[in-house]
Amino acid sequence: MNCHEVKKMLSDYLDLQLPQEQYSEICLHLESCIPCTQEMRRLKAAWEVLGQWQEVNPSLHFKQRFWEKISELEKQKASKGSISWGWRISWVPVGSMAAVLLVILTWFFWPSAEREAQVSQPEQN
Template identity: 20%
Template sequence: MNCNVAVMLMHDYLDDELSRDEQAELKLHIDSCVACRTRLEQLERTEALTGTMMDKRRPVMTAEQSSALTARIMDSVPFKRRRRAGFASWVRSHPAISVAAVFVLVMFSSFLAMWQQDSELTVSGSDLAQVVISGDTVTVPEGAHVKGDLVVENGKANVYGEVDGDVTVISGSLYQASTAHISGEVKQIDQALDWFWYKVSHSISSLAY
């Protein structure tokens, strides 16, 4: 037997998992090998020390304490089951509300993912002929007259002329010169929740018309 095999067998020996033949073979090797004998003695001391520490740290529980602990655990089980059953019963009793809640949650998650990933400049409106786009900047020049709403996403909007409608800037900045005139609402959306409601209301408006 070589030392590598002996070291492997030492752990099984300490766990009392060796057969008699293996014990005899290991003992024969240890008697003739000083290094392995020293190694086994170190392992035995370590195991003895570990066992002593575990015994000291192990809390002593009386029979009454054990029974009380078991009772507390068993008492808590039906309560949790009733709570789960109550929630499941509520879902079954209100299927429409449950479906609507899941639908809103899925929509919000999808819109939130789009909000985080979308970084490309987008310009939309019914009249963009007089709108100047350069890089990430959208400009309504002085003297220009844009008929309808103007929406700029992920860019800068500079308004020097006239916009006959709403101007909405999403995840960007808006500059209105003294010569600018916007007949509708001016909106700047920089929060995911505001963007979500804007998208929902815009989608509903598109379906309505």
């Protein structure tokens, strides 16, 4: 049995959930493989710590306060970046419209060669 196979089965090994043959093979492997033995010890220590876990009982009004806080945060989030009537500002379309308006105004007010010629030549009657 190789290290990869042993490491995949270490949890079942510690829980005594393996058939006797596999259990014996892992025991033999652990006797000769220091890295796998260290991995098994770390896993065993982690399970021991988890076994000491104590369930925490929340206070009576925990859920109510939790959902009130969530609601408050959602209201704060909604109020940022919005216009007074509730529309959110999307800057990409605003910037696009400004660019289009700038092009139109520039084209309209930019003096053309024909208009310049009319301005520079006095009217002849």
